Structure formats: structure tokens, C-alpha cells
Amino acid sequence: MKFSVKLIAAALCAAMLCVPALAAASATGAGAYVPNPQYTVISGTVAHQKDGGLLVSTPAGEPTEDYILWTEGVMILDAVSGEPVDAKAIKDGSTVYAWLGAQTAMTMSLPPQVTPELLLVNVPADYKVPQYDVIVRSDGLTGLGIPNRSGMSVTLSDGMVYQVWQDAQVKPYLTRNRVTYQDLLPGTRVLAWADDKGQASKVIVFPYEYKGSISLDGYGRLYVNSGAVAEPSTLRRPYGDERLYVPIRAVAEAAGYSVSWDKEFGVTVKDGTETVFTILPDSKAVKGTAVPEGDGFHLSGPCLIANGITYLEAGDLAHLLGMFYGG
Structure with missing residues (x-):
């Protein structure tokens, strides 16, 4: 197998082989996720x-x-x-x-x-080299006509889609921790051996670097740690570009943080007693333990408010919460 210098994005449809339990991988909708090669x-x-x-x-x-x-x-x-x-x-x-x-x-x-x-x-001649990448979306799989067979359909950052069934060999990198196909969550780095139909036979799972993930399904619904938290109608693209704004409270609370409002400080997100960040509407001035001095992190847009709901760009909020977002 020969790779070009930049991986060519392609989608492998598995509609004839499996039924995703969460959402159809090929479906698109308002705000549907478009991968960016990592x-x-x-x-x-x-x-x-x-x-x-x-x-x-x-x-x-x-x-x-x-x-x-x-x-x-x-x-x-x-x-x-x-x-x-x-x-x-x-x-x-x-x-x-x-x-x-x-x-x-x-x-x-x-x-x-x-x-x-x-x-x-140690690459043999004409060998189909395994793919190393970051998972940006995970959808549950149920086998058609095969009782009790389940797995995961994973979309990588370059757009490739692999089906990892429960009988695939899934193992961690350099540890004896037990991992299964259910650990193939957005933000996970993997090395996957698969055939030309996208069926993975072996997957190496690398240490997870995030506290969780924020992702979109094929219909534009927002998920936090694989649980749906917002419909497309509640999301915003106020600047007419690719930036997606998501409700701070819905995302942060779904991730296990507490959220409050203060007239002086605006939105306050806490992890227990620790203030993770605070920000005022119409401002990009964010403060808290998530933004130490010299971090070099800058918001891509201001905090917005509409109908009493405060929003931040999805990537900015993910960064502040220590979560993965690949959009």
C-alpha cells in the first residue's frame, strides 16, 4: 500500500454490513461534522x-x-x-x-x-500499512443477521471510516490495561489494521489525553461523552464561517462541571470548588485555572448570549474544559 505525502480523505460506507446504533455514518445535516486531517x-x-x-x-x-x-x-x-x-x-x-x-x-x-x-x-513490500490517526467520531454498530454481535464505527480525522467489531483484537500501547471497542471514543489515537472494506482486524489504542469529548453526529446533534445534549437548532454559527458556537451550561454540566451566573464575572464554570474559567458576554477576556499566564491560548471569538443562553465556540470551550473537539 502506498501513501501519498498527505493522506487523501475518503469515506468507506458500511451500510450493507452493519447498522449504526447511534446515527448513520453517511448521513449529513445542518452542522454535520467535517473532519480535518491531524x-x-x-x-x-x-x-x-x-x-x-x-x-x-x-x-x-x-x-x-x-x-x-x-x-x-x-x-x-x-x-x-x-x-x-x-x-x-x-x-x-x-x-x-x-x-x-x-x-x-x-x-x-x-x-x-x-x-x-x-x-x-519493517514494512514488507506491497504491504497495506496500518493507519495512525485520531478518532473524531464514534458510532455504535449492530450486526445484521448476527445475534449479539456489536462493535464501533470510527471516523478518523482524515475522513476514513473503519468498523471495529467485538471480535477484533483491541489492545493498549505499552500497558496491560484492558481495552475494548467501547474505548474507541472521540479524541483517542489509534493504529488500525484494516482490509479494503474498512473492517479492522487489530487496533492499538494509545493513552487518552482528554477529560472527555465534544462531537457532532451525522445529523448535527451535539454529543458530550457520547450522550446527546443539544439539537442542531440550539447551536449557532453567527459569523457565517466554520465556527460552531455551543451552549456553555449544557456542555459543561454534561461533562460534570457546575455552572453559575454572576453579574460581575458572568458565566462561572467550576470543577468542585475550583474555578475553571469565568467570562462575560461579548467579551474574550477569560480567566481561571484553565488559562494560566503565558499559556498562549486565545479565544477564536467572544462569548455570546441569546435568549438568556451563553455560547462559546466549540473548540474554545473544549480547550477550557480539557476535552477533545476535532471540528
């Missing part, structure tokens, strides 16, 4: 450098240049087994695939130098 993938043959880096020479015809990859602190896995591999065991002339995150820094030198998030090695 990773860039580069591939090629490698050669060790004297300074410890790996020179990756991309295949002929690829619209890219060579790269120097640094391996310190990088997850290096065998492309077939998924087992960890020592950087010193990577052979010159072998094929590697490297995943670069959206925040990955790259030098302006020639060739560019970069530290990937994940490196897959």
Missing part, C-alpha cells in the same frame, strides 16, 4: 546519518523532498506486529512511514529536519 504522512527508504538522524528518501515521482528524521522520544513500531522497535535496529535501505502532527516543528534547512510522532518500520 497528520501528514511521509514515506521512503532510510539511511542512518553520522549525527544520529535518519535520512528518508521519498519515492520517485512524489512531490516532496528528502527529510531528516530524529528518533529520540519517538514511538517506533513494527508495521506488521505493532511491537516496539529500537531505533538502532532500523536497517539502511528499508522502508519507513512517519506521521507528523499538526504542531510538529520542521526546520527550514535542506533537507528539512523533523521529529515525527510515530515511525513504522
Whole structure:
């Protein structure tokens, strides 16, 4: 299997194989989620450098240049087994695939130098390389004509859709914790082996980095931790662009926070006795433990109020609450 430098978004429809228990993966509606790729993938043959880096020479015809990859602190896995591999065991002339995150820094030198998030090695010729990505949507599956068979349909950030049934091998990365298909929640990073129909046979699950997730289903309903909290009619796109504004109270309370109103401070969101953040309507001045000095976080828009309901842009609110939102 050959990847281009940037993964090409594509959707695999599973309507003939399964029935999503929550919502049809192919359905669209007002405010339906449109994934944004979280990773860039580069591939090629490698050669060790004297300074410890790996020179990756991309295949002929690829619209890219060579790269120097640094391996310190990088997850290096065998492309077939998924087992960890020592950087010193990577052979010159072998094929590697490297995943670069959206925040990955790259030098302006020639060739560019970069530290990937994940490196897959020991790739056999013409092998269908597993996919590393972030889940942005999860829908329950029920098998047609197969009693007691269930699973999860997961949409990745590049638009790929995989079906992970309960009999698929699902295991955690470097721990003995028990994980199942039910742990494939939005915000989860996974490495998935799947056939051309999107049926996953094996999935490695990486540590979850969030307190929960905010997501939309195919009809534009807002979900917090897989539970529906708001219909499309209660959401707002006030600026005519891609920014989605969501009700602060509904989202924060569904995530387990308490929300109150104060004339002086505006909306106050607390985690127990700790003030997570406060913000006034028509303001971008947010204060609280979620925004320490020097954090560099800036709201993409002001807090809005309509019919007594206060709103924040979904990505901003997710950041303040420590939750995942991929929209």
C-alpha cells in the first residue's frame, strides 16, 4: 500500500454490513461534522546519518523532498506486529512511514529536519500499512443477521471510516490495561489494521489525553461523552464561517462541571470548588485555572448570549474544559 505525502480523505460506507446504533455514518445535516486531517504522512527508504538522524528518501515521482528524521522520544513500531522497535535496529535501505502532527516543528534547512510522532518500520513490500490517526467520531454498530454481535464505527480525522467489531483484537500501547471497542471514543489515537472494506482486524489504542469529548453526529446533534445534549437548532454559527458556537451550561454540566451566573464575572464554570474559567458576554477576556499566564491560548471569538443562553465556540470551550473537539 502506498501513501501519498498527505493522506487523501475518503469515506468507506458500511451500510450493507452493519447498522449504526447511534446515527448513520453517511448521513449529513445542518452542522454535520467535517473532519480535518491531524497528520501528514511521509514515506521512503532510510539511511542512518553520522549525527544520529535518519535520512528518508521519498519515492520517485512524489512531490516532496528528502527529510531528516530524529528518533529520540519517538514511538517506533513494527508495521506488521505493532511491537516496539529500537531505533538502532532500523536497517539502511528499508522502508519507513512517519506521521507528523499538526504542531510538529520542521526546520527550514535542506533537507528539512523533523521529529515525527510515530515511525513504522519493517514494512514488507506491497504491504497495506496500518493507519495512525485520531478518532473524531464514534458510532455504535449492530450486526445484521448476527445475534449479539456489536462493535464501533470510527471516523478518523482524515475522513476514513473503519468498523471495529467485538471480535477484533483491541489492545493498549505499552500497558496491560484492558481495552475494548467501547474505548474507541472521540479524541483517542489509534493504529488500525484494516482490509479494503474498512473492517479492522487489530487496533492499538494509545493513552487518552482528554477529560472527555465534544462531537457532532451525522445529523448535527451535539454529543458530550457520547450522550446527546443539544439539537442542531440550539447551536449557532453567527459569523457565517466554520465556527460552531455551543451552549456553555449544557456542555459543561454534561461533562460534570457546575455552572453559575454572576453579574460581575458572568458565566462561572467550576470543577468542585475550583474555578475553571469565568467570562462575560461579548467579551474574550477569560480567566481561571484553565488559562494560566503565558499559556498562549486565545479565544477564536467572544462569548455570546441569546435568549438568556451563553455560547462559546466549540473548540474554545473544549480547550477550557480539557476535552477533545476535532471540528
